[in-house]
Amino acid sequence: MTTLLYRLLGASILLAVTGCQRAPMPATATLGLPPLASAPAAPDAVALGRKLFMDTRLSRNGTMSCAMCHVPEQGFAAVELSTSVGLEGRSLRRNAPSLLNVAYVGQLFHDGRAASLEQQAWDPLLNEIEMGNTGSDDVLARLRSLPDYAGKFEAAYGGPADRARVGAALASYQRTLLAGDSRFDRWRYGGQADALSLSEQAGFAIFAGKGRCIACHTVGARAALFADGRFHNTGVGAAPRHDPQRSFQVQLAPGVWTTLRARDVASVSEPLQADAGRFEVTGAARDRWAYRTPSLRNVAITGPYMHDGSIATLEEVIDFYQRGGIDNGAKDALLQRLELNEQDKRDLVAFLRSLTSAHAGALAAQTRAAPELAP
Template sequence: MKAQVELGRKLFFDRRLAFNNTNSCAMCHIESQGLTSNQSARAIGMEGRSLSRNAPALYNVAYQDTLFHDGRESDLAQQAWAPLLSPLEMANPSIGHVVDKIRSFEDYRGLFEAVFDGHGPSMQTIGDALASYQRTLLSGNSRFDKWYYGKQDDALNADEKAGFEVFMGKGQCATCHTVGEKSALFTDHKFYVTGIGYYNAIGAGSRVAKVELAPGYFIDMKYEDMKSFSAPRINDIGRFAVTLDAKDRWAYKTPSLRNIELTYPYMHDGSLSTLEDVVAFYDKGGLEHDGERALQPLHLAEKEKADLVAFLRTLTTAEDQAKHEGYR
């Protein structure tokens, strides 16, 4: 129902839903920045507090089996309440506080009743409205789709086609970022260890990050040097916090690759700034985890790396690219 979607959109962009009236869902999931935030590796919450993870992109979130980097939720309407109640994000003290606050706003008067068969704001209707809007955040019909599913041979050039071969073969990308016969969400919905979570937990040391000072302008900085002006990292044990299974320590969900060119920085902690960085990371076999490499090195040639990046950029839709170009 269109009215329900519009109500969900109003809630999604409403900064008054935060305890101090400053944060909205849309401030971390920015439409012109790939439905994430390009400026910050880790999401920024209440009063500038740093969260432990990168804001995940919301493209095609309706088709995700689980939500959040650790998969702790499986329903969009339920998931909506986690940031509303998190002391680091929107910091509301209770569900009832949010419900009563929305009921007090004149501009919401009658809107819920109109789309929920007479039912006003409640835990259920607020979650359902936000979920309805998020289900409209769809991405498809990229050049890849036109080539692979639409059989338009000229939609990709030779380098991009070669990159797809690397993606499906030597690069082993499709092992986790799966491609189906009729559609591709580019995720297997599973959780994996890459070494990044473990490395962060024991200290980043001399690890270097690219920091974007202005759109498209980056400098390299050591994590050690950023301690003086950034919040300390929160220890993050990944999927283990949900399952309490030892094999899930520092494991995180396979993200979708739709519009991946636009959704930087990458990985669950936003520690890799460019697609080239991501390909180089996997090529070397990730980082050590409990004294061993979490992944096997790929030994890709420089041409194969470049072709792979070229292919990944074909997953961007023209509409979303135009929105991003407007921001930049």
């Protein structure tokens, strides 16, 4: 009874402080999201970008598309394996982040090496083990030779396919992948006091309070991106190199995981691909093993988690932070041990599940049904 009263009181106080008791607002896909920095692109540009996004012919051997690592039905992420699979079945070193709400991300990739979606677009196209093209000229020549692209760049941009227009088209489409209007948004920003259960409300109180999640996964008074736009070292990724006895999970197939020791894996494997995170971009010692804070919007449908996909479930993520992350000599000072009991953890998971947009499935269906994708 005491625990229930504590949770009710905490949720009630939080409701009053955050001003959730507003008149109900109509549900929209952008409820809870801030205004975009620029106006939406023209429909022709968006349609062209969507066609490019789904087209395997952009890869060197015609087998890979953007949508094969950012699967529409999987929250525009890839949930089957820890890290993405690239050209000819080769494994990439990082997990594919969700593209939902990517319009709000200022520094793209886990290490922030791209400053815009337009710039980001060409990185996988020219990556040897992603889409395998040897240069942009190869991609452009291929596009110009395809009859179903005839006139499309001219209609959207007034000229033929070139590097800038391909990047602009892909960016235009990705900026339409807006997925707010979660039950949390309806509770906090839409005035629907009953949109969250008591457990979910208690979970938000923990998220904003003793869980300290909000320090990196920020929530504003009028909108929430659940990300601070910064880079943090939690110890993930570097830990196996520092502690050969450390155990970690590996996904063998969809839904099939096993636990291995780093030492055992190293004894039968090629050396792990080095990954120093943000340090690879800046060269600054403070950025070693630091990675961009991901948004927690739609987090329940976009696992596995962390930049390397090394944590399978939300429950395990919470246990990881309960331990204070992993000390690798440069761990962010924000990460300290938490004092969460089992009920706290259940409530926190319940809250995180409330961040799933009501529109994520519709975005996937609209993408698959787009007329420009018809054979």
